[in-house]
Amino acid sequence: MKAIIAATLLGVIMMFTGLFVKDKKQVVSVAIIAFLALLGITVWEVAEASATAPAMLFNNMLRIDSYALWFNMMMAGCTFLYVLLMGKDVMRVGNHVAEYFALILFILCGIFLLTGYNNLLMLFLGIEIMSIPQYILAGADRRNLKSNEASLKYFLMGAFTTGLLLMGITLLYGATGSFYITDFTFLRTESLNPLALAGILFILVSFAFKVSAVPVHMWTPDVYDGSPTAFTAFMSTIVKAGAFVGFLRLFHIAFGSLSEHWMMIVALITAATLLVGNVTAVFQQSVKRMLAYSSIAQAGFMLFAIAAVNASAWQGMIIYGVAYSLATIGMFSVLIKLKDYTYDGFNGLAKKQPALAFFTTIFLLSLAGIPLTGGFMAKYFVLNAAVQQGDMLWLVIFALLMAAISVYYYFRVIIAMYFKQGEAEMAVEVNSSDKILLGITCALVILLGAAPHLFLGSI
């Protein structure tokens, strides 16, 4: 609860900073302090929380357990790293720098609600608080037509799926007379109300949209490609992980006992997401667009945690969320420094910026899931959860096949950097603080691969 209040208040403070501080660089410094404060508060909350009983707040509207607190801390940490790495790039997007950071803080408030909701009303508010600032951030570069298109497209489709979510919530309420997710566990397969089943289906579709799963992924490439790169990095990583935890909570806590009804649908969505994401990514010419498709493919792996209803899935979700976020934020912060976003733009980067090329290689290896990086452990955890669940061996084998395909398009960047001749042109100067921060991100990715249990705490 402290984190939710802090994110909101810091967002408001950030907003007023824009009024009083005119220098953009100072605004970024204030933002860094704000995000550090938020990280501190989430750490404080983790430290003081009792491990046994989750806190039930406001007539059981929120149920904040140690998992939620731990996940909040991880996300606040990733966001802090993101602001450190990309703060200068956010500054270049437009004139409303303070407002952009305020919106990012509000998104975090939405994510904190999604990790702790116990009532469908809070789920709806969390999803909306997370989505609406994203529509704005997507269109922040007003002079760019693609950014405008991204914003409008995202808004229209997002509003439509929010309608589906509400429809699902209504049907569930009609069937059970309750908004509390813990009340749905009494839904038994024998006496299942068809209204509840239809409601679960509607909610499944709207969540699939929010995490960009196939067949409702069509917005992803356009939105991620059109948005300013600094915001794509945030939208495709931390927000996606937050939406996934909301998804996980609902389908495991509330509908876990009904898993036989929706497990097959989720498994098919997973297979389709893996197939479409990976195969389409192969044919992309722009690295930014490739990363958009790769985010669909990675969502496919995260869907394993939804499909497998067991404790390993919850662990896998944290590990996957953090590993994917770290590597993708790192990748985007390198990409944004280049002038040309195509594969050719990376030609000869290793000669010009050996450190940058090395860090990029580590991030790409992690995304591909090569051992000793965080991505490998993440894939191991979610696939392990699916194996424990049983009945899903075909899906696991299929996922491994798809991971092999993903190696192709990630390695194309590495090959361009190391083996192709060319002059990789930089859009902005790379200074030593950038390199140090990228090095820290890299170290975290490797640490996650070597000792994943450090990132699980007491979960």
Add this chain to the structure above:
Amino acid sequence: MNAYELIFWLLTVMAISCALGVILSRNPVSSVLFLIATFFAVSGHYILMNAQFLAIVNIIVYAGAIMVLFLFVIMLMNLNADTEPQKNRLVQLAGVVSGGILFLVILAALKSSTNNMLEQTSTDIGLIKNLGKTLFTKFVLPFEIASVLFLSAMIGAVVLGKKGEEGPQTPKGA
């Protein structure tokens, strides 16, 4: 059939036929007018359920404010049949087929449902006094948290809509 049921069916027929009018009419202005009529019919249902506050708000906010705004936008854009985008036959067919399949699936799911929608026991829940009480006791957190949502929408309006200072091209103070 008593008066209550008579009004119920009247409003229902009106709501459904006006809703069909919204999507079937070619002229966008008449679509909006049909939508306003739909809102009035739905508000009538709210009054039947003893939810006066909801009914009034529905009329003031949706039929009054939002729909008038829609009407203005449509009139300013000057839409007519010529500006309507030409849709591919194949796409139309695909839309009809997939929509029909969804309809069938939901119909099949709900067919076996034997009127087990929960009945609302208390009938005066929609009165302003009771609504205010619930809003500030049981639902106080969602009520307050919604302000974050509106605040971010307001920031969005400023960020996306504010004029001038469009970056390096625009000369400052000129």
